[in-house]
Structure formats: C-alpha cells, structure tokens
Amino acid sequence: MNIRIFDTTLRDGEQTLGVSLSPDQKLGIAKKLDEVGVDAIEAGFPVISEGEFKGVKMIVDEGLDCEIAGLARTTKHDIDAAVDSGLTYIHTFIATSDIHLEYKLKMSREQAQEKAVEAVEYGKSRGLQVEFSAEDATRTDREFLKQIFSEVAKAGADRVDIPDTVGYSTPEYMAEITRDTIAATKLPVSVHCHNDFGLAVANALSGIHAGASCAHVTVNGIGERAGNASLEELSMALQCLPYESKYETNIKSKLIYDTSRYVSKIVGIKVQPNKAIVGDNAFGHEAGIHTHGVLNNPLTYEPISPELVGRTRQLRVGKHAGIHGMNAILEEFGVMTTKEQSQQILEKIKLLGDQGKQITDVELLSIASDVMGDSGIKKIVQLTGFSVSTGIGTMPYAFVKLNIDGKEFIGTDHGVGPVDAALNAIQKITGKISELKITDYRLASITGGSTSLCEVTTSVEDAQGNKVSSKSVGKDIVTTSVRAVIDGINQIMLKKMLDEKPTTKS
Numbered sequence: 001m002n003i004r005i006f007d008t009t010l011r012d013g014e015q016t017l018g019v020s021l022s023p024d025q026k027l028g029i030a031k032k033l034d035e036v037g038v039d040a041i042e043a044g045f046p047v048i049s050e051g052e053f054k055g056v057k058m059i060v061d062e063g064l065d066c067e068i069a070g071l072a073r074t075t076k077h078d079i080d081a082a083v084d085s086g087l088t089y090i091h092t093f094i095a096t097s098d099i100h101l102e103y104k105l106k107m108s109r110e111q112a113q114e115k116a117v118e119a120v121e122y123g124k125s126r127g128l129q130v131e132f133s134a135e136d137a138t139r140t141d142r143e144f145l146k147q148i149f150s151e152v153a154k155a156g157a158d159r160v161d162i163p164d165t166v167g168y169s170t171p172e173y174m175a176e177i178t179r180d181t182i183a184a185t186k187l188p189v190s191v192h193c194h195n196d197f198g199l200a201v202a203n204a205l206s207g208i209h210a211g212a213s214c215a216h217v218t219v220n221g222i223g224e225r226a227g228n229a230s231l232e233e234l235s236m237a238l239q240c241l242p243y244e245s246k247y248e249t250n251i252k253s254k255l256i257y258d259t260s261r262y263v264s265k266i267v268g269i270k271v272q273p274n275k276a277i278v279g280d281n282a283f284g285h286e287a288g289i290h291t292h293g294v295l296n297n298p299l300t301y302e303p304i305s306p307e308l309v310g311r312t313r314q315l316r317v318g319k320h321a322g323i324h325g326m327n328a329i330l331e332e333f334g335v336m337t338t339k340e341q342s343q344q345i346l347e348k349i350k351l352l353g354d355q356g357k358q359i360t361d362v363e364l365l366s367i368a369s370d371v372m373g374d375s376g377i378k379k380i381v382q383l384t385g386f387s388v389s390t391g392i393g394t395m396p397y398a399f400v401k402l403n404i405d406g407k408e409f410i411g412t413d414h415g416v417g418p419v420d421a422a423l424n425a426i427q428k429i430t431g432k433i434s435e436l437k438i439t440d441y442r443l444a445s446i447t448g449g450s451t452s453l454c455e456v457t458t459s460v461e462d463a464q465g466n467k468v469s470s471k472s473v474g475k476d477i478v479t480t481s482v483r484a485v486i487d488g489i490n491q492i493m494l495k496k497m498l499d500e501k502p503t504t505k506s
C-alpha cells in the first residue's frame with residue numbers, strides 16, 4: 001500500500017523556536033523536498049506576512065511535481081490569501097478540544113463546527129482542494145471529533161487530518177480515533193503527530209496501521225517544541241519494518257541523508273548525533289565486538305544498510321575497539337600492519353581512550369605512523385620542491401612543487417608573509433585538483449628562543465564539507481606550516497578515495 005507523505009518542514013518546521021526562513025530559502029528547501037519524493041508540501045501560512053506570502057507564491061510558481069498546500073484558519077481572509085498566493089490546495093484548521101475552545105477561541109463546540117463547515121464550503125466554492133484539521137484532535141471529546149469530521153466531510157472536504165497537536169496521544173488511541181475518523185468521513189485520513197513524548201513516529205505508524213493513508217512529517221523531525229514525526233524515520237520504518245501489509249512511499253531513500261543535511265544547514269539546527277537514520281552515529285561502530293560482527297556481516301549490528309539512505313558506514317576506534325575493526329580502518333587507508341604493530345597501535349589507542357579522548361581517523365593514522373615510521377602510510381601528495389623569498393621592500397613569494405599520485409604540479413603565489421604565500425601556492429595546485437580549502441591555521445611556539453619548536457595546526461576542507469585537521473611540529477615556521485597542510489591534504493584525499501571505493505564499506 002502506498003502511503004502519501006505530506007511534508008510540513010516549511011510550515012510546522014518553520015515554527016521551530018528560532019527558525020525563520022527567507023522566500024529564497026523556502027524555495028530551496030521546496031526543491032529538495034520535491035527531489036526526495038514527497039507527495040505534498042505545506043509551503044507556508046500565506047496570510048501571516050509578506051515574505052511568507054511571497055515564499056509560497058515562488059514555490060507555487062516553480063511548477064514542482066508534488067502538490068503544494070498552504071495553511072489557513074477557517075476564515076475567508078486566510079483562504080483568500082491562500083488563493084491569491086496561487087495555491088489550489090489549502091490545509092484549514094480549527095481547534096476542537098475544550099481547552100482550546102474555552103481559553104483560546106472562546107467559542108462553543110457548535111460555533112467551531114459551524115466555522116469549520118463554512119470554511120470548507122468556502123474553500124470548495126473557490127475551487128480548492130481542502131484538507132481539514134481538527135486541531136488538538138487527540139484531546140478533543142471523542143464523540144464531538146467524530147461529529148465535526150463527519151460534518152466537514154458532508155460539506156465537501158477532500159481530506160481530513162488528525163493532529164496530535166501536543167503529542168499527547170498513545171499509539172493505541174491514535175489507532176482508535178483513526179478508525180473513528182475513517183468511519184465518520186469515508187475520506188482519505190492523514191495523521192499529524194508531535195514528538196513531545198518521543199512518540200511522533202510511533203503514533204503516525206499506528207494511525208497508518210489503522211487505515212490512515214497519509215502522514216504529515218518534517219525533515220529531521222523539526223517543528224514546534226519537540227518537533228514532528230520525522231520524514232526519514234517514518235518513511236524508512238514504513239519501507240523496512242516487518243509489517244504484514246507491505247507499505248511503500250514515493251520517497252527516494254538514497255537522497256534522505258543529503259536532504260537532511262541540506263535542511264539542517266539552511267534552518268541552522270544541528271541533527272543530534274544519536275538521531276535515527278540521519279544522526280552522525282546512526283551507522284557508526286566502535287566497540288570491538290560490534291565492529292567484528294559488522295565486518296563479517298553488517299546485518300549483525302545494523303538493521304539496514306547505510307547506503308539505502310545515502311550514507312556510508314563509519315568505523316571508529318576508541319577504548320572499546322578491537323584489533324579487527326582497527327585493522328579494517330587502517331586497511332581502508334592503505335595501511336598494512338604487522339601483528340606486533342597492530343598490538344602497539346591498539347595499546348596506544350586504549351591508553352588515550354582511558355584518558356577520555358576521542359580518536360578520529362586522522363589521529364589513528366598519526367598513531368599508526370608513529371608506530372610504523374612514515375613508510376606505513378601511503379601519501380598521495382608529496383612535497384618535492386619548495387622555496388620562499390621574503391624581505392623588506394619585496395612581496396613574500398613562494399614556489400611549491402607537489403607530486404600528486406605520480407604527477408608533478410608547480411604552484412607559485414604571493415602572500416602577506418612567507419607562510420601565507422606558501423599556503424596560497426599550495427592551494428593554487430590543490431584547488432584545481434579537488435577544490436580543497438585551508439579553513440583554519442594556528443601557530444604556537446612550544447619553547448622559548450629563536451630556535452624554539454613551533455606547532456602548526458591546520459584544518460582542510462573539501463567541496464563535500466569533509467574536514468580534517470592536522471598538526472606538525474618543527475623548527476622552521478614556514479616548512480612546518482607547509483608540512484601540516486600537506487598532511488591535512490593527504491588525509492582528506494585518502495578519505496575521498498575511501499568514499500569512492502565502496503569495497504569494505506558496502
């Protein structure tokens with residue numbers, strides 16, 4: 001059975017505390033949502049502001065494949081604004097629970113029902129597709145809920161939606177009122193679940209299992225308070241969990257991760273690391289037993305393959321690590337160790353882990369190169385020639401020669417100082433090859449005096465946003481800086497190679 005996905009990232013999601021989007025940002029997200037395959041987008045609430053109106057209009061005018069809806073209260077003014085923005089589909093709502101009626105609307109149940117019916121009739125008279133929501137449905141008197149849904153159905157509503165506005169429903173109750181609503185309306189029913197008790201997805205699934213044909217969701221589960229049912233969790237649960245009735249959606253699951261990252265960046269809300277499907281750690285393994293299992297057969301400790309949602313598996317080392325996992329990571333970087341070397345590297349990692357340190361791939365490689373000597377690590381980029389000139393009355397100038405995977409490249413550039421000139425020259429070469437950027441550079445002197453050691457820390461980032469940091473220690477500021485940067489570039493290129501060859505990662 002195909003379940004319709006109605007995405008409200010641009011309406012409920014935008015109601016997240018502290019989130020406000022420009023019309024252009026809204027359009028960008030709408031395009032992403034269309035690409036990932038949602039069936040409908042709630043583009044916004046046209047009446048609330050000029051910018052919102054403009055954003056909705058831009059999305060309507062874009063001619064996307066999915067349906068575009070807009071929110072409207074049960075007033076002509078709101079519905080007219082929706083029509084003026086070009087919408088042909090409205091999501092109109094009125095609260096139906098006694099607490100909302102008494103303290104917010106100051107209306108009787110009868111008055112609310114009358115307004116709902118009028119709005120549906122008016123929407124239909126303006127040629128719109130009308131979806132009606134009984135706000136706070138799950139705290140609404142059950143008989144009244146049936147009645148108001150039945151009346152809006154008679155008035156011509158095309159769809160009805162059950163909002164669990166404050167996330168107060170249990171999965172069992174959601175199933176019951178979904179069945180009530182289907183019986184009362186004979187219309188397609190949607191469920192709109194909030195996550196105040198962490199049950200948004202469970203409640204939506206329960207509604208669907210009871211016969212709802214559509215769920216309202218947001219990317220990364222953003223939304224008011226604790227958020228909404230998340231698109232990625234709900235769609236993957238429908239696709240992957242062992243339901244007897246086979247559910248499908250039109251979501252292109254391989255684009256899920258990309259969509260999540262895009263939305264996170266635009267709205268400025270980081271995804272929690274342990275978030276299902278899209279969190280940083282969702283497909284990461286550290287513990288030795290788990291890593292060993294996953295290396296033999298990923299399904300031992302992963303319910304689905306990360307590739308299914310456009311991701312790759314991450315193995316990490318730390319104090320829980322075992323030798324198999326660690327060697328697997330090293331092998332991915334082209335590093336082959338002897339048994340004794342592996343043992344020594346692992347001991348060092350566990351020591352750092354016991355000190356509470358997290359060990360990144362880059363640190364693992366640097367520990368490995370300490371143990372093995374430089375010969376162990378394959379270097380894609382090698383510095384084969386380098387000179388700088390600087391002085392008073394002359395602009396600092398650098399010449400750099402790099403061997404990248406067997407090919408020689410020469411770069412020259414000026415800078416405000418010799419280090420700047422050298423880094424500019426390196427970026428001139430690497431920028432052409434793989435759009436690498438030096439995003440951070442820090443210099444510290446370790447001891448005093450002009451022969452003191454200096455320590456350079458740099459961050460290098462590629463076009464995909466992969467970031468590594470590297471460190472180098474030496475006596476000469478300029479060559480130490482160049483070494484640190486080349487080291488960073490090597491790590492990032494190794495990472496890239498790793499991402500491109502799916503062998504051990506599949």
Ligand code: MN
Nearest residue numbers: 012163165192
């Ligand atoms: Mn909501």
